[in-house]
Amino acid sequence: MTRTLALVESPVQLLNALEWAHRYAQGPGRGEGGGPPAAGLHGFSIAVLQPLDPVTRAQLAALAALAAAEGVRVTAYDPRGGAGGTRTRALTGLAGLTGLAGLAGLATRVARAPRLLLGDAFSGLIQALLPLSRAAELVVVDDGTATLELAALLREGRPLVRWHRQGRPSAAATRAARRLGPDPHRRLELFSSLAADPPPGALSTANQYAWTRERFGPPEVLPGADLLGSSLVETGVVTLDRYLDTVTGLAAAHQVGRYFAHRREHPDKLRRIAAATGAEIVRPQLPLEIEARRGPVAGTLLSFPSTVVHTLPLVLEGTGVRMKLCAVDADWLTPTASARSLSFLTDVSTSALSRHGLELISPVTA
Structure with missing residues:
Protein backbone atom coordinates (compact mmCIF):
# COMPACT_ATOMS: atom_id res chain seq x y z
CA MET A 1 0.00 0.00 0.00
CA THR A 2 1.13 3.57 -0.67
CA ARG A 3 2.21 4.91 2.70
CA THR A 4 3.11 8.38 1.42
CA LEU A 5 1.58 10.05 -1.65
CA ALA A 6 3.25 13.22 -2.95
CA LEU A 7 1.38 15.73 -5.12
CA VAL A 8 3.77 17.87 -7.18
CA GLU A 9 3.41 20.27 -10.10
CA SER A 10 6.93 21.55 -10.76
CA PRO A 11 10.50 20.21 -11.03
CA VAL A 12 11.53 21.93 -7.78
CA GLN A 13 8.66 20.31 -5.91
CA LEU A 14 9.52 16.90 -7.33
CA LEU A 15 13.17 17.35 -6.35
CA ASN A 16 12.23 18.30 -2.79
CA ALA A 17 9.87 15.34 -2.56
CA LEU A 18 12.85 13.12 -3.42
CA GLU A 19 14.96 14.92 -0.83
CA TRP A 20 12.24 14.26 1.77
CA ALA A 21 12.14 10.56 0.86
CA HIS A 22 15.94 10.32 1.04
CA ARG A 23 15.98 12.10 4.40
CA TYR A 24 13.47 9.62 5.79
CA ALA A 25 15.29 6.64 4.39
CA GLN A 26 18.35 7.49 6.49
CA GLY A 27 16.98 6.87 9.96
CA PRO A 28 14.46 7.69 12.68
CA GLY A 29 15.45 11.30 13.50
CA ARG A 30 12.91 13.92 12.45
CA GLY A 31 13.60 17.60 13.00
CA GLU A 32 14.34 19.07 16.37
CA GLY A 33 12.15 16.79 18.41
CA GLY A 34 12.67 13.43 16.74
CA GLY A 35 9.68 11.36 15.67
CA PRO A 36 8.50 7.95 14.54
CA PRO A 37 10.80 5.61 12.58
CA ALA A 38 11.36 6.39 8.93
CA ALA A 39 9.45 4.46 6.31
CA GLY A 40 12.23 4.94 3.76
CA LEU A 41 11.32 4.67 0.09
CA HIS A 42 8.99 1.71 0.67
CA GLY A 43 5.43 2.82 0.00
CA PHE A 44 6.51 6.23 -1.38
CA SER A 45 4.74 7.38 -4.54
CA ILE A 46 4.71 10.65 -6.50
CA ALA A 47 1.76 11.95 -8.51
CA VAL A 48 2.85 14.60 -11.02
CA LEU A 49 0.02 17.03 -11.84
CA GLN A 50 1.34 18.27 -15.14
CA PRO A 51 1.31 21.95 -16.08
CA LEU A 52 0.75 23.24 -19.59
CA ASP A 53 4.15 24.87 -20.07
CA PRO A 54 6.30 22.64 -22.35
CA VAL A 55 9.62 23.66 -20.75
CA THR A 56 8.35 22.72 -17.30
CA ARG A 57 6.95 19.44 -18.63
CA ALA A 58 10.33 18.58 -20.15
CA GLN A 59 12.12 19.24 -16.85
CA LEU A 60 9.55 17.15 -15.01
CA ALA A 61 10.11 14.29 -17.46
CA ALA A 62 13.88 14.37 -16.92
CA LEU A 63 13.59 14.49 -13.14
CA ALA A 64 10.85 11.85 -13.03
CA ALA A 65 13.19 9.50 -14.87
CA LEU A 66 15.79 10.02 -12.13
CA ALA A 67 13.15 9.34 -9.49
CA ALA A 68 12.09 6.13 -11.20
CA ALA A 69 15.74 5.02 -11.31
CA GLU A 70 15.79 5.44 -7.52
CA GLY A 71 12.88 3.00 -7.24
CA VAL A 72 10.22 5.66 -6.64
CA ARG A 73 6.85 5.10 -8.31
CA VAL A 74 5.96 8.16 -10.41
CA THR A 75 2.59 8.60 -12.12
CA ALA A 76 1.73 11.49 -14.43
CA TYR A 77 -1.72 13.08 -14.43
CA ASP A 78 -2.81 15.69 -16.94
CA PRO A 79 -5.69 17.55 -15.25
CA ARG A 80 -5.15 20.64 -17.41
CA GLY A 81 -5.29 18.64 -20.66
CA GLY A 82 -1.91 19.39 -22.24
CA ALA A 83 -1.46 20.15 -25.91
CA GLY A 84 -2.44 17.34 -28.29
CA GLY A 85 -0.08 14.39 -28.44
CA THR A 86 2.08 15.59 -25.55
CA ARG A 87 -0.57 14.57 -23.06
CA THR A 88 0.54 11.02 -22.39
CA ARG A 89 4.12 11.24 -23.63
CA ALA A 90 5.27 14.05 -21.32
CA LEU A 91 6.85 11.67 -18.80
CA THR A 92 8.50 9.22 -21.13
CA GLY A 93 8.42 5.64 -19.92
CA LEU A 94 6.12 6.42 -16.99
CA ALA A 95 2.41 5.87 -16.56
CA GLY A 96 0.34 8.76 -17.89
CA LEU A 97 -3.32 9.24 -16.99
CA THR A 98 -5.64 11.82 -18.50
CA GLY A 99 -9.32 12.70 -18.34
CA LEU A 100 -11.94 12.14 -15.67
CA ALA A 101 -11.02 8.51 -15.08
CA GLY A 102 -7.45 9.46 -14.27
CA LEU A 103 -8.54 12.21 -11.88
CA ALA A 104 -11.03 9.89 -10.20
CA GLY A 105 -8.21 7.44 -9.59
CA LEU A 106 -6.04 10.21 -8.17
CA ALA A 107 -8.86 11.32 -5.86
CA THR A 108 -9.11 7.77 -4.52
CA ARG A 109 -5.36 7.67 -3.90
CA VAL A 110 -5.50 11.00 -2.06
CA ALA A 111 -8.35 9.74 0.13
CA ARG A 112 -6.53 6.51 1.04
CA ALA A 113 -2.99 7.78 1.67
CA PRO A 114 -2.03 7.74 5.39
CA ARG A 115 0.53 10.49 4.72
CA LEU A 116 0.07 13.22 2.10
CA LEU A 117 2.97 15.31 0.85
CA LEU A 118 2.15 18.65 -0.80
CA GLY A 119 4.47 20.30 -3.30
CA ASP A 120 2.48 23.55 -3.48
CA ALA A 121 -0.05 24.42 -0.83
CA PHE A 122 -1.01 27.52 -2.88
CA SER A 123 -2.02 25.49 -5.94
CA GLY A 124 -5.72 25.69 -6.77
CA LEU A 125 -5.70 22.07 -7.92
CA ILE A 126 -4.00 20.77 -4.78
CA GLN A 127 -6.30 22.92 -2.63
CA ALA A 128 -9.25 21.27 -4.38
CA LEU A 129 -7.88 17.77 -3.66
CA LEU A 130 -6.88 18.48 -0.06
CA PRO A 131 -10.40 18.13 1.49
CA LEU A 132 -10.51 14.54 0.19
CA SER A 133 -7.56 13.55 2.35
CA ARG A 134 -8.01 11.74 5.64
CA ALA A 135 -4.25 11.55 6.23
CA ALA A 136 -3.03 11.73 9.79
CA GLU A 137 0.20 13.32 8.53
CA LEU A 138 0.53 16.21 6.11
CA VAL A 139 3.95 17.26 4.83
CA VAL A 140 4.63 20.48 2.92
CA VAL A 141 7.93 20.56 1.02
CA ASP A 142 9.62 23.65 -0.37
CA ASP A 143 8.06 25.24 -3.41
CA GLY A 144 10.73 27.89 -3.56
CA THR A 145 10.55 31.10 -1.55
CA ALA A 146 6.75 30.72 -1.39
CA THR A 147 7.47 28.58 1.68
CA LEU A 148 8.30 31.74 3.63
CA GLU A 149 4.92 33.25 2.78
CA LEU A 150 3.11 29.98 3.47
CA ALA A 151 4.56 29.71 6.96
CA ALA A 152 3.57 33.30 7.74
CA LEU A 153 0.00 32.82 6.50
CA LEU A 154 -0.42 29.61 8.49
CA ARG A 155 0.84 31.31 11.66
CA GLU A 156 -1.70 34.09 11.11
CA GLY A 157 -4.56 31.79 10.04
CA ARG A 158 -5.01 33.64 6.73
CA PRO A 159 -6.11 32.17 3.37
CA LEU A 160 -3.33 30.54 1.33
CA VAL A 161 -2.83 33.03 -1.51
CA ARG A 162 0.58 33.83 -3.05
CA TRP A 163 2.15 37.20 -2.27
CA HIS A 164 1.97 38.51 -5.87
CA ARG A 165 -1.73 37.65 -6.34
CA GLN A 166 -4.40 40.34 -6.20
CA GLY A 167 -8.11 40.07 -5.47
CA ARG A 168 -10.37 38.23 -3.06
CA PRO A 169 -9.18 34.83 -1.74
CA SER A 170 -11.03 31.78 -3.02
CA ALA A 171 -13.06 29.50 -0.77
CA ALA A 172 -10.53 26.73 -1.48
CA ALA A 173 -7.66 28.93 -0.23
CA THR A 174 -9.56 29.56 3.00
CA ARG A 175 -10.35 25.85 3.48
CA ALA A 176 -6.72 24.92 2.83
CA ALA A 177 -5.56 27.27 5.58
CA ARG A 178 -7.92 25.57 8.02
CA ARG A 179 -6.90 22.11 6.84
CA LEU A 180 -3.22 22.87 7.45
CA GLY A 181 -3.92 24.70 10.69
CA PRO A 182 -3.54 23.29 14.23
CA ASP A 183 -5.32 19.96 14.77
CA PRO A 184 -4.64 17.54 17.65
CA HIS A 185 -5.52 14.59 15.40
CA ARG A 186 -3.20 15.51 12.55
CA ARG A 187 0.55 16.14 12.27
CA LEU A 188 1.89 18.90 10.00
CA GLU A 189 5.52 18.86 8.89
CA LEU A 190 7.33 21.66 7.06
CA PHE A 191 10.34 20.30 5.13
CA SER A 192 12.36 23.32 4.09
CA SER A 193 15.84 24.57 3.23
CA LEU A 194 14.75 28.12 4.07
CA ALA A 195 14.63 29.83 7.43
CA ALA A 196 10.84 29.51 7.60
CA ASP A 197 9.25 29.87 11.02
CA PRO A 198 6.65 27.05 11.19
CA PRO A 199 3.17 27.60 12.63
CA PRO A 200 2.45 26.45 16.20
CA GLY A 201 2.34 22.69 16.59
CA ALA A 202 4.03 21.99 13.24
CA LEU A 203 7.22 19.96 12.93
CA SER A 204 10.13 21.66 11.16
CA THR A 205 12.67 19.51 9.30
CA ALA A 206 15.72 20.94 7.51
CA ASN A 207 16.25 20.12 3.84
CA GLN A 208 20.04 19.95 3.37
CA TYR A 209 19.87 18.58 -0.20
CA ALA A 210 21.63 15.42 0.90
CA TRP A 211 20.32 13.35 -2.02
CA THR A 212 21.51 15.90 -4.59
CA ARG A 213 24.94 16.20 -2.97
CA GLU A 214 25.40 12.43 -2.79
CA ARG A 215 24.01 11.71 -6.26
CA PHE A 216 25.87 14.40 -8.24
Missing part, protein backbone atom coordinates in the same frame (compact mmCIF):
# COMPACT_ATOMS: atom_id res chain seq x y z
CA GLY A 217 29.22 16.19 -8.36
CA PRO A 218 31.33 17.74 -7.13
CA PRO A 219 31.28 19.98 -10.21
CA GLU A 220 34.06 21.30 -12.39
CA VAL A 221 34.45 25.00 -11.55
CA LEU A 222 35.04 27.35 -14.50
CA PRO A 223 36.47 30.91 -14.54
CA GLY A 224 34.14 33.89 -14.92
CA ALA A 225 30.51 34.14 -13.89
CA ASP A 226 27.13 32.59 -14.63
CA LEU A 227 24.00 34.73 -14.33
CA LEU A 228 20.86 33.00 -13.05
CA GLY A 229 17.71 34.25 -14.72
CA SER A 230 14.48 35.27 -13.01
CA SER A 231 10.77 35.13 -13.88
CA LEU A 232 9.96 38.37 -12.01
CA VAL A 233 9.11 40.00 -15.35
CA GLU A 234 6.82 37.15 -16.38
CA THR A 235 4.95 37.26 -13.06
CA GLY A 236 4.34 41.00 -13.48
CA VAL A 237 6.47 42.13 -10.55
CA VAL A 238 9.31 44.05 -12.24
CA THR A 239 9.48 45.94 -15.54
CA LEU A 240 11.15 44.40 -18.55
CA ASP A 241 13.29 47.45 -19.35
CA ARG A 242 14.73 47.69 -15.83
CA TYR A 243 15.47 43.99 -15.78
CA LEU A 244 17.19 44.05 -19.18
CA ASP A 245 19.28 47.10 -18.24
CA THR A 246 20.49 45.42 -15.07
CA VAL A 247 21.26 42.11 -16.76
CA THR A 248 23.29 43.94 -19.40
CA GLY A 249 25.24 45.80 -16.71
CA LEU A 250 25.88 42.65 -14.70
CA ALA A 251 27.12 40.77 -17.76
CA ALA A 252 29.62 43.50 -18.62
CA ALA A 253 30.87 44.05 -15.06
CA HIS A 254 31.32 40.38 -14.12
CA GLN A 255 32.40 38.71 -17.36
CA VAL A 256 29.22 36.64 -17.61
CA GLY A 257 29.60 33.78 -20.07
CA ARG A 258 26.28 31.99 -19.55
CA TYR A 259 22.74 33.03 -18.67
CA PHE A 260 20.73 30.21 -17.08
CA ALA A 261 17.14 30.87 -18.08
CA HIS A 262 14.29 30.36 -15.66
CA ARG A 263 11.81 27.87 -17.09
CA ARG A 264 9.10 30.58 -17.28
CA GLU A 265 11.15 33.19 -19.13
CA HIS A 266 9.77 34.24 -22.50
CA PRO A 267 11.82 33.35 -25.61
CA ASP A 268 11.68 36.96 -26.92
CA LYS A 269 13.13 38.23 -23.66
CA LEU A 270 15.91 35.65 -23.83
CA ARG A 271 16.75 36.65 -27.40
CA ARG A 272 17.11 40.27 -26.29
CA ILE A 273 19.37 39.22 -23.41
CA ALA A 274 21.58 37.20 -25.75
CA ALA A 275 21.87 40.11 -28.20
CA ALA A 276 22.65 42.66 -25.48
CA THR A 277 25.14 40.59 -23.48
CA GLY A 278 26.66 38.07 -25.87
CA ALA A 279 26.12 35.44 -23.16
CA GLU A 280 25.15 31.87 -24.01
CA ILE A 281 21.51 31.22 -23.09
CA VAL A 282 21.22 27.90 -21.27
CA ARG A 283 17.87 26.16 -20.84
CA PRO A 284 18.45 23.77 -17.91
CA GLN A 285 17.08 20.25 -18.32
CA LEU A 286 16.81 19.82 -14.55
CA PRO A 287 16.42 22.13 -11.53
CA LEU A 288 19.41 24.43 -11.00
CA GLU A 289 20.31 22.62 -7.78
CA ILE A 290 21.13 19.53 -9.84
CA GLU A 291 22.56 21.37 -12.84
CA ALA A 292 24.98 23.33 -10.66
CA ARG A 293 25.97 20.30 -8.60
CA ARG A 294 26.79 18.11 -11.58
CA GLY A 295 28.52 21.04 -13.35
CA PRO A 296 30.36 22.56 -14.92
CA VAL A 297 29.59 25.78 -13.05
CA ALA A 298 31.30 29.17 -12.97
CA GLY A 299 33.23 30.21 -9.89
CA THR A 300 30.86 33.16 -9.41
CA LEU A 301 27.07 32.89 -9.58
CA LEU A 302 24.98 36.06 -9.88
CA SER A 303 21.34 35.93 -8.88
CA PHE A 304 18.30 38.06 -8.21
CA PRO A 305 16.18 37.38 -5.07
CA SER A 306 14.84 33.86 -5.53
CA THR A 307 14.91 30.38 -4.09
CA VAL A 308 18.39 29.60 -5.42
CA VAL A 309 20.09 32.16 -3.16
CA HIS A 310 19.02 29.86 -0.32
CA THR A 311 19.48 26.45 -1.93
CA LEU A 312 22.64 26.74 -4.03
CA PRO A 313 24.89 27.69 -1.08
CA LEU A 314 23.85 24.36 0.48
CA VAL A 315 24.27 22.36 -2.72
CA LEU A 316 27.67 23.92 -3.58
CA GLU A 317 29.14 24.06 -0.09
CA GLY A 318 32.84 23.19 -0.18
CA THR A 319 33.22 23.65 -3.95
CA GLY A 320 34.66 27.19 -3.82
CA VAL A 321 31.78 28.67 -5.83
CA ARG A 322 30.69 32.13 -4.63
CA MET A 323 27.22 33.66 -4.96
CA LYS A 324 26.44 37.35 -5.36
CA LEU A 325 22.93 38.73 -4.98
CA CYS A 326 21.56 41.67 -6.94
CA ALA A 327 18.89 43.38 -4.87
CA VAL A 328 15.63 44.65 -6.37
CA ASP A 329 14.87 48.33 -5.85
CA ALA A 330 11.49 50.07 -5.70
CA ASP A 331 11.83 51.57 -9.19
CA TRP A 332 11.94 48.07 -10.68
CA LEU A 333 8.31 47.40 -9.81
CA THR A 334 5.45 47.50 -12.29
CA PRO A 335 2.38 49.67 -11.52
CA THR A 336 0.34 46.52 -10.94
CA ALA A 337 2.78 44.84 -8.53
CA SER A 338 1.25 44.14 -5.12
CA ALA A 339 2.22 46.24 -2.14
CA ARG A 340 3.78 43.15 -0.58
CA SER A 341 6.16 42.55 -3.50
CA LEU A 342 9.14 44.69 -2.50
CA SER A 343 9.06 43.73 1.19
CA PHE A 344 8.86 40.05 0.29
CA LEU A 345 11.81 40.24 -2.11
CA THR A 346 13.75 42.20 0.51
CA ASP A 347 13.02 39.53 3.11
CA VAL A 348 14.27 36.83 0.70
CA SER A 349 17.49 38.78 0.17
CA THR A 350 18.08 39.68 3.81
CA SER A 351 17.61 36.14 5.07
CA ALA A 352 19.96 34.71 2.41
CA LEU A 353 22.63 37.33 3.16
CA SER A 354 22.55 36.60 6.89
CA ARG A 355 22.43 32.79 6.57
CA HIS A 356 24.97 32.27 3.80
CA GLY A 357 27.15 35.38 3.83
CA LEU A 358 26.47 36.28 0.20
CA GLU A 359 27.86 39.44 -1.35
CA LEU A 360 25.21 42.07 -2.11
CA ILE A 361 25.36 43.89 -5.45
CA SER A 362 23.53 47.21 -5.49
CA PRO A 363 21.03 47.56 -8.36
CA VAL A 364 22.31 51.11 -8.84
CA THR A 365 25.91 50.07 -9.42
CA ALA A 366 25.21 46.69 -11.07
